[in-house]
Amino acid sequence: MRAFLIGRWQPFHKGHLEIIKKISAEVDEIIVGIGSCQKSHTLTDPFTAGERMMMITKTLENYDINYYAIPIIDIDYNAVWVSSVESLTPPFTTIYTGNSLVRELFSERNYVVKKPELYNRTDYSGTKIRKKMLEGSAWEHLVPEEVVKVIEEIDGINRIRRLSEKDYDEE
Amino acid sequence: MRAFLIGRWQPFHKGHLEIIKKISAEVDEIIVGIGSCQKSHTLTDPFTAGERMMMITKTLENYDINYYAIPIIDIDYNAVWVSSVESLTPPFTTIYTGNSLVRELFSERNYVVKKPELYNRTDYSGTKIRKKMLEGSAWEHLVPEEVVKVIEEIDGINRIRRLSEKDYDEE
Amino acid sequence: MRAFLIGRWQPFHKGHLEIIKKISAEVDEIIVGIGSCQKSHTLTDPFTAGERMMMITKTLENYDINYYAIPIIDIDYNAVWVSSVESLTPPFTTIYTGNSLVRELFSERNYVVKKPELYNRTDYSGTKIRKKMLEGSAWEHLVPEEVVKVIEEIDGINRIRRLSEKDYDEE
Amino acid sequence: MRAFLIGRWQPFHKGHLEIIKKISAEVDEIIVGIGSCQKSHTLTDPFTAGERMMMITKTLENYDINYYAIPIIDIDYNAVWVSSVESLTPPFTTIYTGNSLVRELFSERNYVVKKPELYNRTDYSGTKIRKKMLEGSAWEHLVPEEVVKVIEEIDGINRIRRLSEKDYDEE
Amino acid sequence: MRAFLIGRWQPFHKGHLEIIKKISAEVDEIIVGIGSCQKSHTLTDPFTAGERMMMITKTLENYDINYYAIPIIDIDYNAVWVSSVESLTPPFTTIYTGNSLVRELFSERNYVVKKPELYNRTDYSGTKIRKKMLEGSAWEHLVPEEVVKVIEEIDGINRIRRLSEKDYDEE
């Protein structure tokens, strides 16, 4: 059985890793969708799809998990989104999601929809981690070691800080 | 004389029907544009263009009204929107709208722009009807009988409720 | 039972009308898709979606046929095309098509696919009719009377002739 | 040396003119990007790209400035935006911007990024000028004389006022 | 009076210059549309819009011509193309074109359409000039001196030659 899990992974953190490890124990193969793949260089979505692909691949190659990591573009057309995902992925029957829109769209197409079991939400949250990156607090312990390396390779912390500078507006 | 009336019809209700009946008494043919046709599956725009097309057609076939129902896609480019509407519709000279942007765009293209006469706004409002659907209050008396049947055929109330469930966020 | 029939209807001719009459005898409602709806003003696709909509509606209102006429945009992404059609139309279970790509796409989505029974292909052919329009031969007897009126209203024959003029190229 | 300066110029005002005059003293040629070129007919972006092009060209032809004025479309894909700008402009090495996202995107592509020196921000602000236009206060002294003429030619003040009318909602 | 002239200018040659000089004698301002602005790096369309903008601007600044040079994107939707052009340009009443589609689209919108007077088509032809560039024949005398400089600055001849190399296909 193949299952699909979609997220934005901005960045990929240890909570994400735990979810994937749990799901992979239940399925043969897991497809990790990299959502909003065209977004990057904002405070909410700082990393490109390629950078997030690298975070996921580098981390998961340390585990015995059968997975595909696939960028998924946002389409502002809910009724065709499932078809678009299907064209980019191997066939699957189950989707893990906590998002009500994604659940509804896949339910109407007769997929089995499950909720992923979240892991320590107090610490492992993309929003909180990006906030720490911006403020200069420690964030490295919240993500896999390989993700730290990727963010260093791309100078990601400085990108986030520069993006947060106040606009000096010539409007 | 042909006239154009655009709306989102989420859902098509008795207030809409009254507007169309009044306009159809003044014109030879009325073109009913189904706006934001690519939107669906949100709390504000729950129904697809095809579902809204069915609501309008099933209702209007009980009346002696000469009409066209035509899906109109949103184009995020105001300056070409009138041309896009023109290419999808039979030629018309008059547009009924209460929206200031639509009025301005058609006025600059020399259309006659009129305001539709609204009918009992206290009861007949898409926003209020969608709220009742969500909360489980009675809504059926506010829409034509045929619209009730369409919403039942597509299990529309459950769609709205499922879309409103709280996200269980893996971010 | 609802059925879907898609065509370009450039222009809508008597062969098309016969197909629709035959299908409508077999189904409760027929959805007439106006394909390539964004195309117009070429020798192969001279008429806009709105003009074709008018040809079909004016003709069919003389018959006791339950139909929807709906513009369908070309999407250069085969794998999502069926979903896009579904979002724009009432639900249907059967599609009539002679096109192998359309047949394959709907078959893979478990639709019943039937071939429409063509009617006198020697005379009733869009290609041949457009050629007659261009050359100045008689074409009016090949299309329903209402289509002649629409083409006159929009000065369609002159459009086709002007589009065929040799380019005087400043390249 | 060529430099790039991007703005929305809604409308082009005397503060903008001062910025361009200062930059043009430092560079051989200045490329004036007309940003969000597909936007128009809203209270924030009332003027089309063509109208803004005319404001800039008419004004600058009174000065000895080597410039290009080029419409730049918004692309909702930050990672390719610099490439898109590059394809539309002559090659340049320096960009003047006060916007943190634009600065980051060009910095990552190794451009020299400078902040334009703003001029009397209390008076010269697009937001404030559009507010005056809407309220009927004097705004003409805040923009170059040629811009006043352009706005008169296109009846721009009435456009803004009509766009601000309250919607009479048939929702 | 303002007039519009559209071309691809691949590259801008002396025949083009003559056309513009003739038209500019008849009108107050000429708007030079740079068509297919998103195309580049093919044998038919080797130069980017920015490069063509530079060819035109550098050449015309030697003449007393009031002009605007404006990139125009291809839109695969004939019925809205005129509106799209209008949004990007100052208002104009006359268009010079030898292309039958462009003529028809603007005629239907009530523009005055004129044919530009071509100049020595035997020598001055984009197709022939690109062929000479590829084959290594002399082409420099067929374009304005400034265009030679632009093509040298961007190493344009080598681009064309590299693009013509035979594919070594891994299909």
Place this chain on the structure above:
Amino acid sequence: MRAFLIGRWQPFHKGHLEIIKKISAEVDEIIVGIGSCQKSHTLTDPFTAGERMMMITKTLENYDINYYAIPIIDIDYNAVWVSSVESLTPPFTTIYTGNSLVRELFSERNYVVKKPELYNRTDYSGTKIRKKMLEGSAWEHLVPEEVVKVIEEIDGINRIRRLSEKDYDEE
């Protein structure tokens, strides 16, 4: 060092596998771009990106190769294509390609461009393999065993045969 290799992989065959094995001996990581990812269901591009992703992943997991497989959408805008690829992939410095346009676009962005060493072109060719599939000749020995399984899972041979049926045209 990371290298990028792009292809359409319609289907992935043993010649492709040999290319990847050779390149992987020279680099640390290889990024396999799945080109024209939005194309499927035609005789030239029968398989979806997801199906091609599965062919590649299933095959390569039998080898000790560090790779990423990433769908790449066609963008009809050559000048921004490299940026689009960069946003979807981990950073790389070398590209292997036999296509002159791809070579030119990456060369202008200062990438190292190499030609992949092809392997037995007489037998290993996508075009020839698709022809065999259509005609019913043996093709299975030309692709990796895992690719045979994928094509069986998706009933790919029948898809190709159905797509080749003659249209029965209602035009």
